[in-house]
Structure formats: C-alpha cells, structure tokens
Amino acid sequence: MKVDQNSFLELYKPVHDAFARFCHAKAYGLVEPEDLISESITCALERFHTLKNEKAFLSFLFSIASNLVHKQNRRLKFRAGEQHLDDLEKASTQLGGDDLMDVKLLYEALAQLPEKVEEALILFEISGFSIKEVAKIQKAGESAVKQRLKRGRMKLAELLGADELKQESTSKRSPYLMSVFLSF
Secondary structure, three states: OOOOHHHHHHHHHHHHHHHHHHHHHHHOOOOOHHHHHHHHHHHHHHHHHHOOOHHHHHHHHHHHHHHHHHHHHHHHOOOOHHHHHHHHHHHOOOOOHHHHHHHHHHHHHHHOOOHHHHHHHHHHHHOOOOHHHHHHHHOOOHHHHHHHHHHHHHHHHHHHOOHHHHOOOOOOOOHHHHHHHOOO
16 A cells, blocks of 8 residues: 555644654663654654554654664663663763753653653653643543653652652643753
8 A cells, every 4th residue: 555645744744843852852862863753754654554543643653663762772781781871971962961960860760660651751741742642642541641640750759869849740841850851
C-alpha cells in the first residue's frame, strides 16, 4: 500500500513542536535528538498505513520514538558505563557547570522511575501536554496520569532532595522541574 505523504504531513505539522520536545527529552545522552526525530519520522512513514485512527497519530509517533530509545538503551548496556557518561558529557557541552549537574541529576533520577511515570512527566512537564492529552497518549485514565505525576514528583523529590517538588499540585506544571528542563 502506498503511503500518502500529504496526509502524513497534514497530521505531522501541528504536532511537530511537541514531538520534538518529547524526542529531546527522551534522547538526552543516548542519541542525538535530531537523529531520533528523523528516524522516528522515517519509521512512522513506513508504518503509516497501519495507523487506524488519525486521532492516535501523536501516540503513534511517541511509541515509535520510545521504542527507538529503548532499543538504543539496550545497546548501551553492552557498552562500558564510562563510555555512556562520556557520551552524556559530549551531549551537554552547551550547558554551564551548575546547569549541567542539575540536568545530569534530573535525568539520572528520571531513569530510576517506572517507564510510564517517566513518560508522563516528560509529556506533561517538557512537552506541555495537558493531563487529558497525556491520558489519551498513554491510553490511561486521567486519575492514573495524575497518580503517575504525583508519584513521579515524590520519587524525584526523594532522589533529588528537592522539597519543593513534594508541595506542588498534580494538575499544575512544576516551576522547579520546568526550570531544570528548560535549562538545556
């Protein structure tokens, strides 16, 4: 079946910015974000004919990008730990010392969270999706997403020693997390 590239582009253009933010967050230290974006789009074009509902297009893209990151992460497990840290250093050369340390600590803490919790935080805090949109993307209820955000913030607060995270409401974006996320 031939892929209708015009239909693909019509669906992609409105979600490009959110998808790019998601890829930048998921790719951090593992792959170049632009490579993840282009590889995800290539895979999405190849599999576009399998998309049954246009409303699921963004979830379709997120799933592809997440799968590519997980695949890369599995590959990295076979490499020495120091090499991974070197890659992280190279990817973060544009940051200052304090910002670099904050981002490193945040991503190390995020990596310790369950996958769905990490993804919910990235979608809500970095990509700027509403709870309703995150629920749709994760194919979960809004209350489940709120719980993931709450538990994720609590665990991050514990791991980072950041009491301000414990006090923040689930349905509002975290100014503390946003300041760290936006520093890169």
